[in-house]
Amino acid sequence: MDAIADRHSDWTFERLEQLGEDEFSGRRLEILDGVLVVSPSVAPRHAVVQALLRDVLTPAAPPGTMVVNDLGVGIGPSYVVPDLIVAPIELLLGDAVPMPARGAGLLVEIVSPSSRTMDRIAKPALYAQAGVPNYWRVDMDPVLRLTAYRLDGANYLEVGTWGPGETARLSEPFAVAVAIDALAPRRPDQAEG
Numbered sequence: 494m495d496a497i498a499d500r501h502s503d504w505t506f507e508r509l510e511q512l513g514e515d516e517f518s519g520r521r522l523e524i525l526d527g528v529l530v531v532s533p534s535v536a537p538r539h540a541v542v543q544a545l546l547r548d549v550l551t552p553a554a555p556p557g558t559m560v561v562n563d564l565g566v567g568i569g570p571s572y573v574v575p576d577l578i579v580a581p582i583e584l585l586l587g588d589a590v591p592m593p594a595r596g597a598g599l600l601v602e603i604v605s606p607s608s609r610t611m612d613r614i615a616k617p618a619l620y621a622q623a624g625v626p627n628y629w630r631v632d633m634d635p636v637l638r639l640t641a642y643r644l645d646g647a648n649y650l651e652v653g654t655w656g657p658g659e660t661a662r663l664s665e666p667f668a669v670a671v672a673i674d675a676l677a678p679r680r681p682d683q684a685e686g
Contacts, residue, residue, distance in 0.1 A: 506524065506572045509529070521535075523573045539633070542676050544562075546631065546676055549672075550577065558579055560577060571619055573619060576631075577601035579667075595623050599626075599627040602630050603631040624644065629641050657673055
């Protein structure tokens with residue numbers, strides 16, 4: 494993860510919007526406590542896990558909510574881009590840019606080699622600060638694992654961790670069963686026979 498810090502003035506979302514489109518093309522830009530964090534675009538495996546998890550969450554999400562990916566959210570002076578967001582439709586369609594994290598029911602991060610520290614430490618702390626009631630982390634190495642957390646006061650408590658061959662049966666933020674193996678499809682040449 495590359496961090497570009499401007500010592501003369503803190504980065505803001507407004508300043509981020511002023512960047513030229515080609516300046517960081519194909520990169521994910523986030524702001525943590527005034528520091529611009531530039532990450533590489535996601536790897537194909539990350540994108541596949543993201544799409545498959547979204548496909549599991551979408552039909553389970555309650556009426557009036559929606560599952561979206563790669564939408565920037567604001568938390569105080571910070572601006573982050575969770576991999577998946579489950580939030581009320583009226584919040585998603587609101588005029589606020591970036592969308593406020595407060596009001597989201599679930600934020601999901603899929604850990605990439607360049608995002609380990611952010612997804613394990615910095616982002617959960619921000620999400621808890623914003624009062625997001627549920628945070629999930631998907632680790633892909635060495636094996637695919639889903640860890641679910643729920644907000645308890647000012648901190649997240651681990652609800653559980655599920656790995657290969659297991660199904661996460663969760664009741665928060667809504668009832669959903671996530672078969673971990675379904676998030677890691679095998680290539681045709683790896684199919685069991």
